[in-house]
Amino acid sequence: MNQNNLSLPFGCMLRKATSADQWSIRLLVFSAKLDPTQLNWQQFWVIECNDNLVACGQLRNFSGAQELGSLVVASAWRGRGLGSLLTQHLINTATQPLYLECLGQRLVHFYSRFNFVPISFEDLPQFPKTIGLSTLKEKFRFSQLAKRLLKVPVVFMEYRGQTNS
Numbered sequence: 001m002n003q004n005n006l007s008l009p010f011g012c013m014l015r016k017a018t019s020a021d022q023w024s025i026r027l028l029v030f031s032a033k034l035d036p037t038q039l040n041w042q043q044f045w046v047i048e049c050n051d052n053l054v055a056c057g058q059l060r061n062f063s064g065a066q067e068l069g070s071l072v073v074a075s076a077w078r079g080r081g082l083g084s085l086l087t088q089h090l091i092n093t094a095t096q097p098l099y100l101e102c103l104g105q106r107l108v109h110f111y112s113r114f115n116f117v118p119i120s121f122e123d124l125p126q127f128p129k130t131i132g133l134s135t136l137k138e139k140f141r142f143s144q145l146a147k148r149l150l151k152v153p154v155v156f157m158e159y160r161g162q163t164n165s
Contacts, residue, residue: 009049009080014089017044017056024053028072038139039070045089047073047082055082057090059098062136064127068100068159087114091159097125098159099136101143108155115161121147124156 008014017025022041029036038060047055057071068090073083091098091114102111108118121144124137146152 008047008082008085012047012049012054012082014045014047014085017041017046021046021053021056025056025070028053028056028074029070031074032072034070034072044070045086045093047086049077055086057086059090059094060139061096062127062134062139063130064096065125065136066094066096066098067136067139068094068098083110084113087111091161094159099124100157100159101140102155102157104153104155108157111157114159116157116159118155119158121156123158 019041021044025041025044025046026036026039029039040058040060043058043060044056045058046053054077055071055073058069060067060069068087071083071086071090073086100111100116102108121137121140124140125135126137127135129135140156143152143154143156147154
């Protein structure tokens with residue numbers, strides 16, 4: 001998908017999160033009913049419009065991989081390309097193989113436009129642990145359990161384009 005024609009609405013800016021954004025990020029993530037664990041503001045990029053934080057997303061670092069996660073656009077700002085712009089920015093910022101987990105076919109379709117492809121849990125990388133970092137497979141293990149036991153429609157996806165590694 002060619003994202004070059006996307007631009008921010010007037011009065012909006014894409015920037016690295018600051019410590020002052022912590023609560024706004026948490027509120028956005030909670031409002032979307034996303035996983036509230038591992039919210040590290042230092043890993044977030046945000047879109048601010050008219051002094052309000054309206055979108056956020058992060059690149060979580062794991063041993064040998066990164067996860068695109070916690071991507072949320074405030075409901076009043078959806079449909080304006082902010083999610084696409086932020087997704088493309090996070091892809092461009094990634095420095096290691098990139099993965100994500102999402103719920104349902106609507107999100108699978110969205111991320112497929114950016115060269116993410118569904119993969120099985122077994123196909124997730126099992127890199128050797130780096131001191132202080134867990135593996136992506138360990139993080140996704142709970143989702144796999146929920147998928148098998150509770151039939152939660154979680155889909156694991158891998159980015160198959162080129163990252164800036």
